[in-house]
Amino acid sequence: MRVRSALLVSLVVALLLTAGPTPVAALDDGTGDDRRQDIRVELLENGDASWTVEHHIVLRNESDRERFDAFAEDIKSGDRDVKLDRSWFEGFVPHAEAGTGRQMAIEDAGWEEPTVRSASEVGAYEAGEVGPDTQIGTLRYSVTWTNFAETDGDYLRLQETFMTASGDTWLSGLEPHQRLIIEAPDEHDIVTAPQGIENNRIVWNGQTTLGPGDFEIVFASQTGVVGFVQDSWPLLLGLLSLVAVGGGALWYVRTTRDGEWDEDDRPDWWPSIAPVATRLRHLITDADPGDDTDDRDSIDEPSPEPTESAVADEDHDAVDPELLSDEERVMHLLTANGGRMKQAAIVDETGWSNAKVSQLLSQMDEDDDIEKLRIGRENLITLPDVDPTQVE
Template sequence: MRVRSALLVSLVVALLLSVGPTTAVALDDHDQRDDQRQDIVIELQDDGDAIWTVEYHRVLANESEREQFQTFADEVRSGERDVRTDRSTFAQFLPYAEERTGREMAIQDASWDRPTVRPVSDVAGYNATAYSNETQVGTLRFSFTWTNFAEVDGSHLRLQDTFLTASGDPWYSEVGSNQRLVLQAPENHDFVRTPHGIDNNRIVWEGPTLLGPDDYDIVLVSRAGVLGFLRGSWPLLLGGLSLVAVAGGLIWYVRTRDDEWDDDAPLPDWWPASEAFPDRIQRLLDGSSNGDAGGPSTPPADDPVEQTTTEAETSDVDPELLSDEERVVHMLTENGGRMKQAAIVDETGWSNAKVSQLLSQMDDDDEIEKLRIGRENLITLPDVDPTQIE
């Protein structure tokens, strides 16, 4: 089964960006203006799902264009403006991926996110020097979750079959002019097979470019899986360390058999300076950073000293150093233990689909609690009473 290029166009070209009251400009891969760009970002998840975000960027040269863009964005989000981009736009590709992979898939949480307006220098793909300092870029985002997108094979994620039809042809075969396709790995995964270089744990295709089956021959591995392998192989590792220790002892004996022992002699350069070095080896074998097997352990949550330190340092935490889950917990802590889901979307800048899936997983893991209030979700920490709403 061969999919014609028109299907690709319907995927990435469906939106009509119009900032004027009567005109409409089609974002297609043949006649796209330089002041308009598209980014298609696929964020892989640990469980094989993928969060897709299609971003439509438009240069806004003055206040009038910014106002027109905001009006247009409001009409799109409210459904007043039909731009032919919705769940069905992407659901038409499910049969090709399902037939090739044999996995059942679905498009979930499809929605338009709140528009953003940023300096042109903050948006990838634009040459900021070609614009004035007042120039900004308006961005509209359509996001959704594609379930079972990647094949989960033990600690590996595999992608190639998802992008191919039953005949072996890619159903997504072209990145158009002024477009980018970005594939983002999960935080705890690394690429082990890619078609080209990796940038910040992601693969980026800049258009215009054609894509073939080999471009999707992509495999990732979980870092937890690697540590699991090390734990399962600890007898071999300990055996190897024992051989090294014996060999080192023999060398030491040969070199010192004619010399007296000097307690004040300096340690050799290769000797670890920290006495906790064996503990770090044990923690690596245990797959834990908390010293579960005899190393320095983390004080319990009710330790008053630890609590004091945590409270004092909460406001100094750099969000960029936190995992997604830790960042949500940090924000909730900073806001008295409760926040609306929409506020989390606004503060993080993540898509609605990503936040929805992340919070659902954290709720399942008892890290947070979700309470439906009207058309909104209230998110709280487990020890916070959700009925006591400020």
């Protein structure tokens, strides 16, 4: 059975079918033109996908802001029955499984902290629809969809994921107020896309019809490209060796009879090629091009081992989070906070989505790098050597 655009339509209906007045009913001016909905699909390196449904509401005055805050608090506490939950996504998993032959699951579903930002930060409104400084309240529901993309070495592919067993797409359109955004994983590039790419993501704005050709999307790992270049070094070095042998033969012919190089006999083209040769030599030997010392000295004399005091000083230097992997950053945060943190605090510190953090922590827990303990409605994350029973 073809599912048409049922997913996105149902997500809208899900957020509107609540017990009592919704923010849209309370805050819209009667036209409904203020509402916007972003559906973000953030691909992860292992083929999982973090789906986030963002419902944006224009807050024109303080009264609107108060109603939005109250509604968001009701959702967070469970007092408001919003028909948007794990089951809405699970209804579409069988169609994707039939089209791909892969087993999938919906995990880590839940509401994230509501936010209030300016319209310019949200980016869901066209210029002139609302002022750039207009306050926009956003409610987010996120899930992790496992095994979403096909993994093929350094590539991730999406087309079959959106296909049913009959060859149709289970996601075939957007409503006028909706936007679909598919984002590449970290350190990946989009190499095949059905339309223009914006900041390493593909964006569709409704009203839009989507067919099989719209999901011919392929991502490539940047690490794979670097690996290809690294694997090519033997060939490059071989070519450089041939150049060096040929140059050496020329130099030998041009030398004096006692075998010493005559500075006056250097060819006219030597000054122009010398900087290039020097630069290549530095790249190959990993030396500093600005270093005036003789390269042979740097090769023949090994670098001294760091002293214990130097290592100790290095350990106390501030760590740049950009230089750490995701797992290392979590471990660094835990160490800096006495070996224990709430999962929500890790989300706040890293700025990552709740789904991404939850998926990462689950994997680290399986690898025995950390321990997760459920306390009430929250997860407590600790290092393996920290006793969670000591937490107040």
